[in-house]
Amino acid sequence: MTATRESIPARIEEKAIKAKKAAKRLRLTTEKEKNEALFTLAEHLVTNMQYILDENEKDIEAGRSKGYDAAYIDRLSLNEDRVLDFAKGLKDVASLEDPVGETLSSWTLDNGLKAEKVRVPLGVIGMIYEARPNVTVDAAGLALKSGNAVVLKGGSSAIHSNKAIVSCMHDALAETAIPQDAVQFIESTDRSATKELFKMKEHIDVLIPRGGGSLIQEVVENATVPVLETGVGNCHLYIDKDADTKKALSIMINAKTDRPAVCNALETLLVHEQWLQENSAALITALQDHGIQVHGDEKALRHIPGAKPADESDWRNEYLSLDIAVKVVHGVEEACDHIETYGTKHSEAIITENPETAETFLNTVDAAALYHNASTRFTDGGALGFGAEIGISTQKLHARGPMGLKELTTCKFIMKGNGHIR
Incomplete structure (x- = not known):
């Protein structure tokens, strides 16, 4: 029976309370117990593929x-x-060092009082996301390994997939030392269920939205629970006049076509006018061979047959398709200015054999991830050795870039004395 609108707030709060109680138990679980649980989760997902x-x-x-x-x-x-990949991701997370309990610093005061700054879980993570069922697995795995409970609210478009995945995870957790209540899933597809999470400050320690710009903006603007903001990826690649042509074309094609629908895919190509004059034929061939539709400025239109005129929206678009915006620039300064105006602080890249130009770009551009002679597709928790990621933060407080285990922790100070008073 589907929950009535009137019962939704109570149902959401009930799940949040269960997660909070489970988080208290999680603080006492050992690294071995958490790792064994992740392997069990992975096995159940494969068995029930x-x-x-x-x-x-x-x-x-x-x-x-x-x-x-x-x-x-x-x-x-x-x-x-993909199922095998996210099961492998759980095992990869299990193999990583547990950040919980790490002593970040320690010292002794002049009076003999001993002080330690220790890494601890955030507590309860509320995860609001769209479309991708793999997020259900990645979020649960990273949360559990870092000692956090998680309340999952996936989009209605993936409701059957997510319910199946969570059902398998609950069956798996029943065989482990981790409480089943550490993974909560909100089955309601009513939009009001998402909004209820915004107000659960008493039970939820942080919200992480992952999806389109409108979802992220809604959470950031309306939640009273602290938000770890992830961002959309209007990612740029600047091909400098001193770029190696083979590298430039290979990286561009990988960044644009490997998986066009993900947030670290290339959306805007900035090309130095001199490089374009010398390599336009090779660029045209690469674009046409891979079915890439160009939306270009006036200069790009003169060089690239079949290109459509770009307007203001093209510089801001996250196409998530085999479309690309192309702008011809005079140099690295103009490229950096364009990125500053239109970038989303996600992932930006430069292709050049000139180390000084590269340093100018890397030191000027403000983004979570910057690349020199490499594809933006590496902005990914799995690719960077985190096992998985719970999202890619484009903000600057607490966490930035792909968020793995350490980004799901905070710290507390522990003082040990012997009758010390102040």
């Missing part, structure tokens, strides 16, 4: 009937490889 894929197919069929675009369907879709 067909069930998960069958439920995912229901979401895909519903999405197609609603006219979701190809990028959205890609983010929603699971297959055998």
